[in-house]
Amino acid sequence: MNWQVIDYDWNHVRAFLATAKTGSLSAAARELRTSQPTIGRQIAALEQVLGVILFERGRRGLTVTAVGRQLLQHADAMATAAHWMSLTASGQSQDIAGEVSVTAVDFICSQVVVPVIRRLAVEAPALSIRMLSSNAIQDLARRDADIAIRHVRPDQPDLVARLVTTYHASFYAARSFLDRQGRPRTAEELKSIPVIGNDEPEPFIRIAAEHGISICEDQFRHPANSATLIWDLVRAGLGMAFLPDEFCRDMPDLERVFPDHAPFGFPVWLVTHRELQTSRRIRMVYDALAEELAARR
Template structure:
């Protein structure tokens, strides 16, 4: 499979071949479509239940037949060239039409199958995604769900994930986003730790508390200072970039951690440090690549997340 980029992909696609001379091979087109949707040959081969070399030969044969390059390699994945972007919508429409014909002939519902990758923070992945995945397993057992639990922002343009749960709106035009909820949180600690710390009557008393910080503690301190808590680096004897580990440290009485209300209020091992303050508010966005959003399986997962997340964030089952 060639990995270059055509300078003028649309014109070259038309000029390099006589469309009337092409014998259409749906197997090659399907191999191209699934590879485009999955983002790699290995994932597409699993989705189509064929070997990767066989799939690669089919995609390469389509490229040779059309006289264009359809993919370029980015890291371990594949990204559509301009020619590929132009062609994929036509092939997808053909696939949907073929599916409708099959449904009409067989009288059976279309199975939703294949691979979908969801990325979210560690805390959201552990807290919010299991009930969503349980419902997906019941409604679409043919799906393979890959949960990318990471506090880093994954690049959807590079197909590091299909859907992202984020607290900021993306700026890239290639991405589509839906604001599905607003989350809120506060400071939590174990009752035993709060008993040792003594009465806390306001934000000023946090000057004698110990916090479990992130790897970007300066921003955390600045935020707390802005709210009125006079804390410094001396208040952060523990630093950890894993929110799950932070949460467990707080449960064990090692200090104060920040977390969402829906999770913290339901945890019997934790208590709000100051019941009335401080409150943090942040939006929850669902994000997907514009092309992947048109994939039926991605759309199913996207819409189910949009339906379930608001209730889950409030602490619902």
């Protein structure tokens, strides 16, 4: 197959990124220190050279199209690579110091944030990262954290959210549990499988129903308020749970309970305070987290 390389202007990609992130041409113009008509022309030029529509224009402003969201992930990766290339070439990464606090659910802290800390300990040894295990967006609103990893986009006007990737979740159980319990093939057989979750089973029941899987509240056992504990309970052979495919594929002791069912997709947002984007140390951690999260796709 012959692939055609499309030649485009990086400044046009920057205009696309800034507009998608800020939600308007005027805000993007302020961020890039240029004029609104210039941003509009750059986006139009990028749309023309790529042969796609990046934004839908409506009464409520601009909305990124489906193809635009796909391209946004690649544009984000390009921006991150350019940023790291600049820091590395100038030797500035060694000079970045201070503390950056990151909040995420405990499992994401261990699987994503810890590798980022290990990487930055070499690239920016004077930088310190403090982890906060939580899933409350109020952590950012109260200024308890600098950066948050969330599955819901916040609506606070002083926060900036970046859609990094989309993960997928399916029902998983330990292979040893399924060998002992049996692999359910019918709705009736499914009713005998315990479900591991938190104290609020309704969202899990609803998500399962949307994917043609019927479970009931009586099946829920051993509720835990920790994502890591839910994983531990599943791996201990105590039932099945909704777990992200992107992490389970590295765990051979786990098996998808319904391999023929389509997984449930959920977004991964990287959130910070608007004014903190200008901080070099926060930007470094922010970009490193985005790269690590996207690498799990």
